[in-house]
Structures are given as C-alpha cells and as structure tokens.
Amino acid sequence: MVTGANRGLGRALVESLLSEDAAKVYAAARHPETLADLAARDSRVVPLALDLTDLEQISRAAALAADTTLLINNGGSLAFTDPLDGDLAAVDLDLRTNFIGTLATSRAFAPVIERNGGGAIVNLLSLVVFGPVPAMAGYSASKAAASMTQALRAQPAAKKITVHGVFPGAVDTDMIRAFPIPKTSAADVAAAILDGLENGQDNIFPDPMARDGHQAWRDDPAAFERRMASM
Ligand SMILES: NC(=O)c1ccc[n+]([C@@H]2O[C@H](COP(=O)([O-])OP(=O)(O)OC[C@H]3O[C@@H](n4cnc5c(N)ncnc54)[C@H](OP(=O)(O)O)[C@@H]3O)[C@@H](O)[C@H]2O)c1
Numbered sequence: 312m313v314t315g316a317n318r319g320l321g322r323a324l325v326e327s328l329l330s331e332d333a334a335k336v337y338a339a340a341r342h343p344e345t346l347a348d349l350a351a352r353d354s355r356v357v358p359l360a361l362d363l364t365d366l367e368q369i370s371r372a373a374a375l376a377a378d379t380t381l382l383i384n385n386g387g388s389l390a391f392t393d394p395l396d397g398d399l400a401a402v403d404l405d406l407r408t409n410f411i412g413t414l415a416t417s418r419a420f421a422p423v424i425e426r427n428g429g430g431a432i433v434n435l436l437s438l439v440v441f442g443p444v445p446a447m448a449g450y451s452a453s454k455a456a457a458s459m460t461q462a463l464r465a466q467p468a469a470k471k472i473t474v475h476g477v478f479p480g481a482v483d484t485d486m487i488r489a490f491p492i493p494k495t496s497a498a499d500v501a502a503a504i505l506d507g508l509e510n511g512q513d514n515i516f517p518d519p520m521a522r523d524g525h526q527a528w529r530d531d532p533a534a535f536e537r538r539m540a541s542m
Pocket of ligand 1: 314480
C-alpha cells in the first residue's frame, strides 16, 4: 500500500514494487483517476482514493485494503513558509498531511498488517528532520513531528511489524523542482528504500545527499544546522 502513488516518489515506489514481484500494490491517491495508466498497464495495481487529511477516507482505505502487509506512508505536502511570517494555514496543512495523516494511516493499517501475520510500515521523512531549512520551516517541523515513527517502532514491534524511517536528501520530483541543486532520481531513491527495507534498516538514507548529510550531522550537529539554514 503506497500513499501519494500517482506521481513523484510514490509512483516510482509502485513501479519498484511491481518489478520486485509484489503480488498486489494498492496505489492510493487523492484523485485515483490519475492512476488509470498504471492500473491499465498492470492488473496487480489497485487504485484507491485516499486524501491524508480525510480521516474517514483513511479508515475506509484500511477496510478495503484488508490484505495489506506493507504500508509506505509516502504522500506529503510542502509549503514554503518562513518561521516568522509564513502563512499559518499552510503550516497547518503540512502538519495535518505529513504528521497527522501519516500517524492516522499508520494507526488504521497497523491492525490490518497484524491480522495478516506481520509486515512493515515505512514512513517518508526527510533530511530536514536533522536540520530544518528556514524557507520550509513548517514542512521541516511536520517531518520532525512524524519522527513519532520511533515511538511507533516501539509499539507494533511486538505485533511483528517493523517500522522504518526514510530520510531522503533532494529527490528529482515536482516537490523541489524550483531548487537548482543536485538531485537523485525518484527511481533510484525508490530502489534504495526497498533495499533498506529488505536489509532490515530501521533508518534508511536512500541517496548520496542523505548519507553525506547524516554523517555531517553526526560529526558536528551545529555546523550541519548552519549548512541547512543557508539553503
Ligand atoms: N522530493 C524531495 O526532495 C523529498 C525529500 C525528502 C522527502 N521527501 C518526501 O517524499 C515523499 C514524496 O514526495 P515527492 O518528492 O514524490 O513529492 P511530489 O512529487 O510533490 O508528490 C507528492 C505526492 O503526495 C501526494 N499528496 C499531497 N498531499 C496529499 C494529501 N493531502 N493526501 C494524499 N496525498 C497527498 C501528492 O498527490 P497530488 O498529486 O494529489 O498532489 C503526490 O502524489 C513526501 O513525503 C516528501 O515529503 C521528498
């Protein structure tokens, strides 16, 4: 089950799961008609309607996708909001989508995965968890909040569910199209996420910027904060 599956990294994750011989992939999107080409190309793709800000729709999706064993919480929004004068409504939307949406989807699907004998939950976080980018202050906070992934890990572990956090650097999708910095392709990042999952990594750093950034943070957190703040 992949949320935000219609474009960007979500679509690349669906493609990777199919090429890794997944028996079925629930591809969830706000507008499921945007998944028609994927579903027409491969009958293993089951489109589902899911807006992460709609808690009832999340419950319905969990009831429909009752044979899920892997949930990839990929869908996310990014508003450019400075900390002092950014639009608060935009900050609120990022928090509701990236934090509450991810948490609610995890809550809805954990019992489903448990009933199916166990599996995994994968949460798309970001390198900004380790050092916020001021122009993305609300987004950075929403991703840091979604690091409740670690709290979640302690909970469902007993129910045979592994919980993984993914901390990408810059990925070449619509989300940061306007940022002229080196980016890794969504296909490469998706493949690295599935490799990390297969290798049992709790925290997955799926691209060179992520790995370099995480090492820089470990070496000198204050210097890393300044580096991210200058972006
Ligand atoms: N791109 C990067 O550099 C980068 C870096 C670190 C982490 N990430 C994370 O990776 C994930 C995928 O991002 P991306 O780069 O693929 O971004 P993207 O190209 O902007 O795609 C975002 C996806 O999330 C969906 N989405 C947004 N709001 C939603 C909502 N309320 N309910 C359901 N789906 C919603 C979008 O659906 P619509 O088409 O309907 O808008 C779209 O499918 C996100 O969690 C993002 O924060 C990305």
